Amino acid sequence: MTTVGRVSPPLLAMRGIGKSFPGVRALNGVDLTVHAGEVVALLGENGAGKSTLMNILAGVHGDYEGTIECQGEPVAIHSPRDAARHGIAMIHQELNLVPELSVAENVFLGREPTTARGTVRRKEMEARTAELLAGLGLDVPPRRAVKHCRIAEQQLIEVAKALSLDVRLLVMDEPTSALADAEVRRLHAVIRGLTARGVGIVYISHRLEELEEIADSVTVLRDGTCTGRRAMARTSRAELVRLMVGRPLDELYPRRPEQAPSTPPRLTVRGLTVTPPDGSPAVHGVDLTVAPGEIVGIAGLMGAGRSEVLQAVFGQYGTAARGEFTLDGRRYVPRSPGHAIRSGLALVAEDRKAQSLVLGNTVRFNSSLAALRRFATPWRTVRRRRETTAVREQMTALAVRTPGLENSVGLLSGGNQQKVVLAKCLLTRPGVLLVDEPTRGIDIGAKAQIHALMDRLAAQGTAILAVSSELPELIGMCDRILVLCEGRLTGEFHRDPARGPVADQEAILTAAMARHAVAAAPAAGPAGAPRAHGAGTGAAPRPPSGTASDAASDTASDATSGTASDAAPDTDSHELHPKEPRS
């Protein structure tokens, strides 16, 4: 039945796999075949059963129905150790590395080469790690602590760990969800190297464009059953979506054509400079404006400072974020997230599990958490009925699939969790919505819904500033796209060709990789950046300048010091008209 014809028995054949959890039939009669040197894409919406199937393969779920054959031999996989014995390794979406340990210690965790006396042979371990890493084209010292490695590097360290096990079948669950496009290409190069050696790969991803590039065949799951197996090359994207969703999905990006914002900007940022104390990438002199009804995107590679711009505006760095900000023409000083929310900003953070949700608590608790003030009595208690009504309204508007408001949010699928995060933000009635990777790791149906929601919010006059690693998403959804590289603006693109350079993937990537020019110049100044934005503050990242101490003062009244704001960004046509500050 395989679409890719081969003679030798397949590396892996799973037949009629079924699995039930209490109250849920997660998998029913699913088949999956992987040949040596083949990349099989496993596709399906969240909750379709992909993870369950892979967890069975990795020995996480010991009791399953059906048979598994490795190279024609029937095998039983009841524990992760069984899986390892058959050469099966899995790289989970949430990486399983110990941040405090070194790269080498992580690669050989639990299998450290030891001397007769039981001590670890460090030298040998590090040498073998260096060898493995070199084979993957990764230049990281084996002694570096994993917490100091970037996500993309950690991903490859996981691959190295799998390779050290003499792996024949590698399962990669959303390996690129945290990677920027350039890093994805590198990972794909590594995968091609592995398949050339005869390793079989099961590749789970929501990004169809990526699958087209890397996968040989695709198996689609829906609601725990297999809805189709196809050769990747002969299958259209529309067909895959149909197999996955069960209905044609005509519009993933429902954004209407760009309309010239007629109103003054809601949010302006001038010369935003911040060096996060936690070692995140710094931002140097970024200028931007967002008008009501506008969706502005921020593109860039990992570590370009995209999220940091949002976080600085949201007050996460407090007054360490320097620059001049206005909200609806009035001076705004980022102080704390609480202050930002009260000022009418809302942030959909990058990592919904780590940053946005209290997973053990209920849908209602999470949705209303940021907006409790709205439901408070003078006694500072919460009006339960109003809260429930408001939350229920949002759940209906966002079509959240949950058994009820009192169910734990941790049990929802990724897409529904993300909708709860959005509901939490929307309940604060924000004028400016900051979204960081709004559709990371969620299925295509939920993705389309979230895009439609963003479009609807913009139509209602919300100003949206969006960060995403997926260029198609930015190009599909944004009126303007700003490109960041190493904390500086290196490009601005438009949806409307009449208003400036048009956004396309190549142009954005070129701007995003302008850092090669920066890297060539001495790190001291911004000279290497193609365009120096803004006046004054952006030029000197480190020493505190006069403007910075301005920004540090909390009083909103001395907003007139922001007169330098007439230096509007070059391609940005509308002028700024700062209103008189109130009070």
Next chain:
Amino acid sequence: MTSVLKAAPDTSGAAAPGRLRRLLPLFGSLQSYIGLVLIFAVGVATKGDIFLDQTNLTNAIGNFASRGILAVGVTLVIITAGIDLSVGSLMGFASMAAAMMLFHHDMPVWQIVPLCMLIGAAFGVVNGVGTTWLRIQSFVMTLAMLSIARGLDRQLSDNASVGTTVAGSDGKLTPNSEAFQSLGTPGHNVLVGILGPDGIYFPVLAFFVVCVVFHLVLSRSRFGRHIYAVGGNPTAARLSGINVTFVVIAVFTLSGMLAGFAGPIDAAYSASADPMAGNGYELDAIAAAVIGGASLAGGKGTIAGTFVGSLILTLLDNVLGLNAVSDNWQLVIKGSIVVFAVVLQRPDLLGGLRRRLTHRTRTDRSTEEK
């Protein structure tokens, strides 16, 4: 199963199970009630006549009341994913302070109790500031405070007990001492006349009131929501606009304040303040919270649960005491009950254990076949 949530016009039908579902967790886990009933049954079966006597039950609760009050404060801290080991020492310090205020300065009880609460709160603020601004883990910070407060207590008292039954020139208790003793001595009941001819034994009243007040704070107030959010996910809490530092300092302060409140009660109960009073009470308090379903990982726990947990430990003490079980075995049994209670509250754990056992046998069989 899961369905898109509808606008729900059928509120009448949805309200009843909804309310029930809301109320059930409010009273802690079902398992702890079973435990309570079991212990009660054992008490009735073995020493029914004495056990069920009202004096016995009030005394049992009175004996545990100060620890129960500590448990309420500790529960708040545990929900924020912290721990407060200092409450026993803080209570000891407060009881010594209370006794000295009475003995040396003849202060009236209505001054002593608020002052003790202030003293406890001050220690609590230090705990909170240490864990937030100085970023010391709460276990370490409050362990240090346990030692510090005990040391100060012993230094203050010069290692000698201070009595709270102060006799006047006529040989009777002075009015202030009389009033103070009503905080904790059986027979010195308060609200006599208002709550019937006998009034109520103060430690019992205090414990109940503290539970009700903090139950309302946790379940109804914004601050309560913030406490759960900080314990469940501090980053999410901060990004939701919650001042996490404030919340953490506040719960340690409240815990200290409650320890300060328990001090005079304990002193009155034992009719004297011992320099080692409250030693080890923090463990009973934590045990009560944990039996009641609080998780040291944070984000979980209720005052109702802690209340039931306290009752379980109270009755356990009492039943074992009545049956003349030795102190040593009492400790062993108490510890075992904590473990038992925690395991019972984790049905997933039990299920996992069962699964693992069945797998083990299946894997063994499959390897045998080869």
